[in-house]
Amino acid sequence: xxxxxxxxxxxxAAYRTETxxxxxxxxxxxxxxxxxxxxxxxxxxxxxxxxxxxxxxxAGRVRIAGRDxxxxxxxxxxxxxxxxxxxxxxxxxxxxxIAFGLEVRDTPRRVARERARAAAETVxxxxxxxxxxGQLSGGERQRVALARALVREPDVFxxxxxxxxxxxxxxxxMRAELRALHDRLGATMVHVTxxxxxxxxxxxxxxxxxxGRIEQVGTPEEIWRTPATVFxxxxxxxxxxxxxxxxxxxxxxxxxPALPVEAQIGFRPEAATLDAGHGAPATVDRVEVxxxxxxxxxxxxxxxxxxxxxxxxxxPDRGAAVRVGVRWADTHVFDAASGRRLAP
Amino acid sequence: MSAGSGTGPRAPATxxxxxxxxxxxxxxxxxxxxxPYLVGxxxxxxxxxxxxxxxxxxxxxxxxxxAWAGFxxxxxxxxxxxxxxxxxxxxxxxxxxxxxxxxLALGLALLLHRRAPGAGTARAAALLPTAVPEIAYGLLWxxxxxxxxxxVNQVLxxxxxxxxxxxxxxxxxxxxxxxxxxxxxxxxxxxxxxETFVVLLAARRALPRDVYEMAAVEDATGWDVFRRITLPLMxxxxxxxxxxxAIASLHFTFVPAxxxxxxxxxxxxxxxxxxxxxxxxxxxxxxxxxxxxxLVMMVLTLAAVxxxxxxxRRYRRFYPR
Numbered sequence: 266x267x268x269x270x271x272x273x274x275x276x277x278a279a280y281r282t283e284t285x286x287x288x289x290x291x292x293x294x295x296x297x298x299x300x301x302x303x304x305x306x307x308x309x310x311x312x313x314x315x316x317x318x319x320x321x322x323x324a325g326r327v328r329i330a331g332r333d334x335x336x337x338x339x340x341x342x343x344x345x346x347x348x349x350x351x352x353x354x355x356x357x358x359x360x361x362x363i364a365f366g367l368e369v370r371d372t373p374r375r376v377a378r379e380r381a382r383a384a385a386e387t388v389x390x391x392x393x394x395x396x397x398x399g400q401l402s403g404g405e406r407q408r409v410a411l412a413r414a415l416v417r418e419p420d421v422f423x424x425x426x427x428x429x430x431x432x433x434x435x436x437x438x439m440r441a442e443l444r445a446l447h448d449r450l451g452a453t454m455v456h457v458t459x460x461x462x463x464x465x466x467x468x469x470x471x472x473x474x475x476x477g478r479i480e481q482v483g484t485p486e487e488i489w490r491t492p493a494t495v496f497x498x499x500x501x502x503x504x505x506x507x508x509x510x511x512x513x514x515x516x517x518x519x520x521x522p523a524l525p526v527e528a529q530i531g532f533r534p535e536a537a538t539l540d541a542g543h544g545a546p547a548t549v550d551r552v553e554v555x556x557x558x559x560x561x562x563x564x565x566x567x568x569x570x571x572x573x574x575x576x577x578x579x580x581p582d583r584g585a586a587v588r589v590g591v592r593w594a595d596t597h598v599f600d601a602a603s604g605r606r607l608a609p
Numbered sequence: 610m611s612a613g614s615g616t617g618p619r620a621p622a623t624x625x626x627x628x629x630x631x632x633x634x635x636x637x638x639x640x641x642x643x644x645p646y647l648v649g650x651x652x653x654x655x656x657x658x659x660x661x662x663x664x665x666x667x668x669x670x671x672x673x674x675x676a677w678a679g680f681x682x683x684x685x686x687x688x689x690x691x692x693x694x695x696x697x698x699x700x701x702x703x704x705x706x707x708x709x710x711x712x713l714a715l716g717l718a719l720l721l722h723r724r725a726p727g728a729g730t731a732r733a734a735a736l737l738p739t740a741v742p743e744i745a746y747g748l749l750w751x752x753x754x755x756x757x758x759x760x761v762n763q764v765l766x767x768x769x770x771x772x773x774x775x776x777x778x779x780x781x782x783x784x785x786x787x788x789x790x791x792x793x794x795x796x797x798x799x800x801x802x803x804e805t806f807v808v809l810l811a812a813r814r815a816l817p818r819d820v821y822e823m824a825a826v827e828d829a830t831g832w833d834v835f836r837r838i839t840l841p842l843m844x845x846x847x848x849x850x851x852x853x854x855a856i857a858s859l860h861f862t863f864v865p866a867x868x869x870x871x872x873x874x875x876x877x878x879x880x881x882x883x884x885x886x887x888x889x890x891x892x893x894x895x896x897x898x899x900x901x902x903x904l905v906m907m908v909l910t911l912a913a914v915x916x917x918x919x920x921x922r923r924y925r926r927f928y929p930r
Binding site: 338356 | 817819820822823824825826827828829830833838841842844
């Protein structure tokens with residue numbers, strides 16, 4: 266990873282009068298796979314469209330491989346894009362679809378077809394070259410869309426929720442293939458998703474986006490272990506991180522860090538223990554059993570909800586009175602007003 | 610349905626079953642609703658067509674009862690030079706005017722499908738000539754094409770001297786020269802492509818946007834986008850509209866030829882089949898002979914419908930969904 270593959274420098278964008286990106290700063294290293302993660306309407310796709318040139322910026326600069334492309338038309342930016350809908354041409358065969366980008370750039374037909382075949386082999390759809398998109402399954406279309414992006418050698422690959430139209434099993438399979446493909450090609454990729462698992466599994470680094478602003482950029486481990494804001498903490502992880510006032514009723518075990526008055530503590534469901542002799546008293550509302558794990562939904566005295574993950578074999582019954590404990594070491598502390606991380 | 614809605618979760622299933630195998634009552638209902646259309650179809654279209662078919666083999670002047678003539682009318686048609694001219698005129702008109710109309714409608718649809726200032730007004734303007742009553746439209750063109758004071762030739766004479774165009778040529782004698790008159794009828798027909806335009810506008814707007822964005826990312830030129838994406842994706846609609854327009858072209862030459870050129874100038878330069886049938890039947894009272902000529906129009910229409918049917922089948926195979 267050397268040099269900048271893609272740099273967004275204070276980029277803002279707007280649809281009509283509504284600003285959807287607010288001065289985004291983002292740098293993707295050459296050969297890095299950056300995942301842009303966020304809920305619907307956060308502006309994830311807009312980031313890609315701004316990079317591709319399909320949407321104009323209202324402020325800031327976009328640089329791809331060191332070139333300022335802010336005012337260039339999409340075709341001159343040397344990016345490849347995989348659309349969420351795949352955007353395959355229904356009247357062309359798979360081979361013609363893959364070769365499209367080469368043929369409109371005046372690559373000789375024979376060369377274009379050979380490279381299309383090679384790209385198809387890379388993603389495992391070489392057997393489909395003579396079919397039309399209407400005859401393909403969702404997963405096959407996805408492969409064709411990938412092959413079409415691979416057939417050139419772009420400076421940046423832009424992937425707009427490419428896995429969201431696949432069923433779960435296929436999504437998991439394609440996720441792994443996508444990661445392997447990236448490792449093999451060493452290409453700069455920006456992958457947009459709302460699926461936190463996908464982000465954690467795929468990414469070299471994750472940029473969490475919320476309402477057109479970047480909340481945090483970091484490796485999957487940093488995002489998981491040291492979420493910068495309450496939003497990141499609760500968006501990544503399922504069920505979401507528990508969030509309680511630092512003053513009680515639940516006081517973590519161990520030596521507390523120095524806390525300001527207005528603080529919130531957060532801990533993940535797996536950090537909570539139910540079989541401790543100490544901790545805050547709570548009532549079990551319901552229990553969801555997912556194989557070996559059971560998610561226990563509790564209400565603390567005072568009405569605050571807490572979720573705990575426990576082994577299924579040791580799950581409490583509904584309505585049972587238990588004590589919830591957590592250690593300071595597993596606790597995140599956030600400023601209650603700004604939502605920003607305070608400690609550790 | 611009101612009885613089914615109270616029976617709990619099984620109600621939708623019975624509803625589906627009923628729709629799949631309509632019982633006697635709902636079949637009666639369907640028949641009742643279809644009846645007005647069927648009565649109209651039989652009484653106003655099928656029966657007259659059959660009568661025409663029968664009359665084509667008779668001598669009939671609308672006064673005396675029809676007399677059986679066998680194939681006299683058909684053999685007479687084959688030998689009739691005026692009929693041959695009318696048939697040629699009709700086919701030439703279709704071959705020239707239909708592609709031009711399609712081209713104009715497609716061009717306007719591609720130009721005006723985007724949201725842009727003035728696009729709505731321009732769309733309305735493109736549609737407007739189609740909405741003008743045919744006779745009024747014909748009379749308007751009679752004035753527009755007047756060789757002396759008509760605006761068309763006044764514009765053509767701009768920059769020229771002594772009533773000639775800027776290139777020193779005589780401006781077209783729209784209504785008196787045979788070739789110019791045929792061109793005039795085609796020119797008139799170009800502006801009434803409103804329906805084709807609207808369908809193409811809708812077809813273009815229904816094309817997926819991401820496909821075009823894809824093409825933009827791949828740096829396809831406007832010509833490449835048109836040739837490789839827009840045209841093939843719109844081809845089914847274009848083909849069907851072209852056949853439809855070819856069928857319609859048998860008829861929409863009638864009013865212009867009737868009002869503006871009256872089938873002239875000699876020798877029968879703008880006598881089309883429709884006008885030929887009208888004049889033979891209602892001016893010369895050779896009703897049986899006119900019916901035989903109508904039969905030829907029906908055969909042409911039938912041929913076009915067959916082409917259309919084959920196109921539909923072909924494109925259905927092309928798009929399996």
